[in-house]
Every structure is written in C-alpha cells, then in structure tokens.
Amino acid sequence: xxxxxxxxxxxxxxxxxxxxxxxxxxxxxxxxxxxxxxxxxxxxxxxxxxxxxxxxxxxxxxxxxxxxxxxxxxxxxxxxxxxxxxxxxxxxxxxxxxxxxxxxxxxxxxxxxxxxxxxxxxxxxxxxxxxxxxxxxxxxxxxxxxxxxxxxxxxxxxxxxx
Numbered sequence: 252x253x254x255x256x257x258x259x260x261x262x263x264x265x266x267x268x269x270x271x272x273x274x275x276x277x278x279x280x281x282x283x284x285x286x287x288x289x290x291x292x293x294x295x296x297x298x299x300x301x302x303x304x305x306x307x308x309x310x311x312x313x314x315x316x317x318x319x320x321x322x323x324x325x326x327x328x329x330x331x332x333x334x335x336x337x338x339x340x341x342x343x344x345x346x347x348x349x350x351x352x353x354x355x356x357x358x359x360x361x362x363x364x365x366x367x368x369x370x371x372x373x374x375x376x377x378x379x380x381x382x383x384x385x386x387x388x389x390x391x392x393x394x395x396x397x398x399x400x401x402x403x404x405x406x407x408x409x410x411x412x413x
Contacts, residue, residue, distance in 0.1 A: 320373040321359060321406060325349060325390050327379040333359055336375075349386060352393035360397040360405050371399070374406035 322334040322341070329349040333356070335342045344362075347355045356374075374394045378387050397405040 320375055321356075321394075322375045322411075323352075323356075323377070323390065323394055325376070325378045325382060325386070327381055329382075329386065331355070331390070335359070349389060349393075352390060353396045356394055356406070357397050371403065371405060371407045373409055375409050375411045377411040 319335060319337045322332075322336050324332040324334070326332075330346060331349055331352050332346050333344040335344055344359050345355050360372075376387075376390060376394065378390065391408050394406050394408050395404040399405050
C-alpha cells in the first residue's frame with residue numbers, strides 16, 4: 252500500500268501519516284486501457300469491404316455502372332488539373348490556372364460524361380498543403396458553378412487527402 256508522510260512529530264504534534272489505497276486507481280486504469288484497446292479493434296472491424304458486383308437471378312455476377320467523379324487537383328503554383336475518374340480508369344481533361352477553373356468545369360460538365368440526374372455528380376478536390384483558404388474557397392466556388400436543370404449545383408465537393 253502507498254502512504255503519504257507529512258514529516259515527523261515535532262513540538263508535541265501527532266504525526267499525520269495517511270494510507271492511500273492504490274488498488275482502485277490501478278483497477279480504473281486497467282479498465283480504461285482495456286476499453287480503449289477493444290474500441291480500437293471494433294472500429295477497424297466495423298468496416299466491410301464491398302464491390303459494385305451483384306448476382307442476378309441465375310447466380311452470375313453483373314456489374315453495376317460505377318459512378319463517374321471529377322477529380323480536381325490544385326498544386327502550390329495554383330495550376331488545376333481536371334480528371335474524370337470512373338472506377339480505376341482516369342482520363343485527363345485539362346490543366347488550367349486557378350482563375351480559369353470555373354470555365355473549365357463548365358466545359359467538363361457540358362461534355363456529357365455525367366447524366367443530369369437526381370443526385371449531383373461527385374467532384375473530389377485535392378489541394379496543395381500550403382494553399383491559402385481564399386484559394387481553396389475559389390476552387391470550391393468554381394467547381395460548384397455549373398447548375399443542373401433544377402437550379403442546384405451540378406457537383407458535390409468532397410476533399411481528398413491523398
């Protein structure tokens with residue numbers, strides 16, 4: 252057991268020694284560590300890998316059409332690379348300066364690679380680490396500029412870290 256001593260008895264005073272029971276504290280720490288370890292394992296097990304393949308009535312796999320996404324990469328020199336991505340297939344569309352992004356996205360939208368459906372197309376934005384906030388905002392505004400028939404933005408913007 253652990254104890255706390257406040258010094259010896261001087262001038263007729265009693266010693267003030269207290270015993271502190273450390274077992275409950277150690278138990279609390281062990282339960283906390285166990286909880287964190289189990290939670291870490293559960294979060295990695297909670298992800299289920301899926302594929303866009305589904306069996307039809309005869310048991311053969313059929314491929315559902317993979318969604319098309321527009322990848323927008325802005326580098327540190329404020330040059331923008333626009334790429335269409337469908338599954339693993341990537342096609343270059345254009346490389347433009349940041350000021351010309353809105354016109355390039357309009358042109359990419361008008362190319363007809365994405366149908367004007369109920370759900371907006373996905374635009375994945377990847378920016379250089381040292382890009383300023385107003386430049387990132389300008390890129391997002393340029394991506395969201397094209398409008399669908401219902402007046403909504405043609406693209407939903409998603410950020411990528413890789």
